[in-house]
Amino acid sequence: MNTPATSITLAATLRDHFTRVVLPVWRGPGFNTALNLPYEAVSGTGERPMPVQRYRAMACARQLFVFSQAGDAAHAEVLFNALLHYFQDRQHGGWFYSVDPQGAPLDTTKDLYTHAFLVFACAEYGARSGNRAALDVVDGTSALIEQRFVAAHGLFNAALDANFSTMTGTPIQNPLMHLTEAWLAAREATQDSAFDTRLRKLAEAIERTFVHAPTGCIAELPLGTHDNRLEPGHQFEWYWLVKQAGALLDGTGLDAALTRAFDFAQQHGVDPVTGGVCASLDEAGRIKDATQRIWAQSEYLRALAIRDDDAARAVLPAQIERFKQRFLQAHGWFECKTTAGEVSRAEMPSTTPYHLATAYAALPA
Template sequence: MNTPASTIALAAGLRDHFARVILPVWRGPGFNSALNLPYEAVNPTSHAPMPVERYRAMACARQLFVFSQAGEAAHANVLFDALVHYFQDKQSGGWFYSVDAQGAPLDTTKDLYTHAFLVFACAEYGARSGNRDALDIVKSTSALIETRFAARDGLLNAALDAGFATVTGTPIQNPLMHLTEAWLAAREATRDSAFDTALQKLAEAIDRTFVHEPTGCIAELPLGMADNRLEPGHQFEWFWLVKQAGKLLDGTQLDAALTRAFDFAQLHGVDQATGGVCASLDENGAIKDATQRIWAQSEYLRALATRDDDAARTVLPQQIERFQARFLHQHGWYECKSAAGEVSRADMPSTTPYHLATAYAALPA
């Protein structure tokens, strides 16, 4: 069925706001041209950088993805060079978590979430620019992840110390989700079938360890751990990822599970009056954290566009309008709101444009 012209026009409005308002912030006042690094966050109206304590590799990588996807090659080249210069650990291998205000290593933890975004961003940048060094990083960092982060039962640890000698974070859902995203991008960029094998192994481990059978949702912690939670935004994000993977994940139950998870998250995690997506639920669907973070709203938009059935096509235009009215403004966006609509985080982080860019790319055009 054809997408209504009104939905296409609404999606175009979001993309226009992104190009006209958001991208200029991060190539301008949100970018430290002395270090060639994006600031962690800016003031929501003046766009002045917030006080600097650190720069994270993950934040730089997300910005590299955004400007690569936007076709802004010159800025992407600068970000790639900075990523390699500041964050690559040439002694122990892998990538530092953060550097300080002067660009010296600060947190030298080897963090899976960070490494996943290195792979993801370099895949996008390498595919668009043809930079062979970036594609080499995709492969070498992926190989390092499989060996150095390896844990039990096909899983991967969340964090290790600088020398990869001590596990400081055991397997959790979020970095594994972003690694799935990264390896799907790497597969597309390199056409290397090794990523098929890695993705299948990872998906099987996630299926065994994190899928909450009564709801189909992927839990944040391995099943059975105390104080577990289900995040609606992550169910929508996983829904998109599994649809992107297609037949690659046929050996798992993830596709069927995430279809159920979408329905559960939509029913219990989306405010029917405002369209706001809450942060987390318990396993019975009761709200644990009512905070509405912009990334979860963007993932709901992307999942609706991906689901592409009659019900989703009906909801999507209304949800775009609600999102635009509730979370965007003339200077940028609101990062977090309460269920009542009060702003609970006012600054604008450099990591958020990645969420907006990926969501808007999935919307009809």
């Protein structure tokens, strides 16, 4: 791939901002040293944590991924130990959704999204640190997902109660996407062919249940659900994942579908003037939610970076610059903006650095 030098230079400025500005927030004001847990969010200036109502396992796992990828082994180890200490359900198995401000279990729901991020983060941490306990979490949590979250037609339920006896959330797209992401990471970290089988079965189930044939997009809810929606950011995220899977998903139809979905999302979901990616569209491509969330912008960058064609290479430098000007600031980032460019969410959540880290890692260097 012949990448313009401007893309390489601009991408370097994003990584520099991440290293100098973003990571120090989450080692400092964004980290509760008494509990060894990241706060859910910090103020827009990055100087203080927002009032504490809970700590989520998913947020801690995302931070574990970020600091593992960044090579901060010491902080990553602290986060891994915190996950085990606070969120592991030693009575029923699996992981609690959240703990209260004192670190006691708060929401004991067994949430697929959360479990997927435990697998994903521990795969990254285990691969980089060599910590066998982290890879044991990858294997054990993956097996638990197959056993306890299983639903009809090869899918997995979104949520169950604390002891897995009652389903409280039926299959939806987003947790399944992150489970795909997690199992791709686990496959890389463990070299276990069992993840090949898991990924193919899951991909086939997603294609049957969520792929909107006219556009190739993966819908948020099963096809035929009333008031369904298509999220451009998720099309770009899926596009990346399917390209990462490569030949593993040959024959599923997802590659061809997501190539069309990329075009649909780019045409209908990206503002041609500002480059802002809207939150959601209806099935005809009309905007349902015009909010521009930073994670969707980062997924667009990541998808552009992996799309091997002249049009994407031409767009990428300008899109990096527009992203930098519109969503980054001296103290961190702007989480949400309106189409007019006004800040609609001022605080910075601890979950967002994961999106920035994965996008920046994909950009040319």
